[in-house]
Amino acid sequence: MVDYHHLLKLALEEAKKGLSEGGVPVGAILADQEGNVLGRGHNMRVQEGDPTIHGETAAFKNAGRQRGYKNKILVTTLSPCWYCCGLIKQFNIGQVVVGESVNFKGGQDWLVEQGVNVIDLKDAECIEMMRDFIANNQELWFEDIGE
Secondary structure (H helix, E strand, C coil): CCCHHHHHHHHHHHHHHHHHCCCCCCEEEEECCCCCEEEEEECCHHHHCCCCCCHHHHHHHHHCCCCCCCCCEEEECCCCCHHHHHHHHHCCCCEEEECCCCCCCCCHHHHHHCCCEEEECCCHHHHHHHHHHHHHCHHHHHHHCCC
């Protein structure tokens, strides 16, 4: 059985790295069904000046080409935005593990409607980290989510 909490801990390491670099604290892991990490990454929009580098897209890119994604697990510290939901749907990623959806729900309900197995861990550390980030960085946060 895959240890989702362990994978989320790795995604949290990525999110904290992004935060320490002055970016938005969202980290992600792409893993196989055995829990082996294929790729990891964090939001780099600020650091790279590239609005396409979200935590999920960075982990996906860093995993390199895969034969298929239906049997892959995307673990993210924050509920995926619509952009990242599109990535999940486009490549038919079968499972998404979310650290938190309290501060931002994204499109995870839509993913469920699309047949994606979404598990929301409601992790206290993820919730607190994003709550504090949003409170202290409102302009950057709203830029990140396209508002």
